[in-house]
Amino acid sequence: MTLFVEFDRFADAVRRHAGGGEPIVYLQMRGLVPLVTFYDAASGVHIISTAEERSVAKVQSELAAEGFTVEQGLWVSEASIEHMLEVARATxxxxxxxxxxxxxxxxxxxxxxxxxxxxxxxxxxxxxxxxxxxxxxxxxxxxxxxxxxxxxxTPEDAERFIEAKVAAQAAEKKRRAAVKGEQSPQPSEH
Missing domain, CATH: 3.10.20 (Ubiquitin-like (UB roll))
Structure with missing residues (x-):
């Protein structure tokens, strides 16, 4: 199971789902964004967070202050790969x-x-x-x-604008086809 949380909730989520022992979290840069991961083998819980607008040093310091051992690296699952791709595409x-x-x-x-x-x-x-x-x-x-x-x-705003534009263009094309159909000469009956 994979849980995505805001960075401010990452420490609480790890404490809540860690099976015991000293939790080790992994930190790695993904583009300009620090990515933090935790995995508990006993429960199968994988927790991921992105720490936007923070430097790696700040993230490391905040996690250490929460009592975590911070290592360089990244736990990877299918869900995390999909999430990383989504984050990478988000502009x-x-x-x-x-x-x-x-x-x-x-x-x-x-x-x-x-x-x-x-x-x-x-x-x-x-x-x-x-x-x-x-x-x-x-x-x-x-x-x-x-x-x-x-x-x-936001990426969602951009997608909504594009969908609206595509829908408007399709409606305009349909309207023009209807107008053209009304203006074409009708076959005469003799």
């Missing part, structure tokens, strides 16, 4: 509308996890600093002057 697209001296602007980025508004704004700010548009100490000024508005497009 969150962000758009930030903002005000600039030359008029309104839009800044875009993509993440392999659902970013927080703070993560997005910090990334945007750092890019502007790297490009020489802002100074390193101008974050508060940036927020005040740019008046940024963050929107995150």
């Amino acid at each position: 969150y697209v962000v758009a930030v509308a903002y005000q600039a001296a030359g008029g309104p602007g839009v800044w875009m980025d993509a993440y392999p996890y659902h970013p927080t508004e703070g993560t997005v704004l910090r990334a945007m700010f750092e890019e502007f600093v790297d490009e020489g548009l802002l100074g390193e100490d101008d974050f508060e000024l940036f927020l005040r002057e740019a008046q940024p508005l963050v929107r995150v497009l």
Whole structure:
């Protein structure tokens, strides 16, 4: 059996389902996301979590603070492989509308996890600093002057938009075929 939990619930889930002894958890990076796994051979319970927006060092530190031994590696099952593939395909697209001296602007980025508004704004700010548009100490000024508005497009949102577009195109094609059928000359009877 495989259980997927939020990282904040991982430690409790391991304690609840561990058969005894000192639980060892395994940590490995998957792209930009730390993946944490636990397996209890006695019960067959496999627990998986992704620790988005955390560094490997932070994840290791948090797990050690919970009393776990942390090893490098990954427990793998069919379910975890499917989950990893799903996580790898998940792309969150962000758009930030903002005000600039030359008029309104839009800044875009993509993440392999659902970013927080703070993560997005910090990334945007750092890019502007790297490009020489802002100074390193101008974050508060940036927020005040740019008046940024963050929107995150989740994979589910994207899928829903695509499904709606496909349905609308099919309906339009059907409507055009019906109109064309009404306009075609009818055979005359003599």
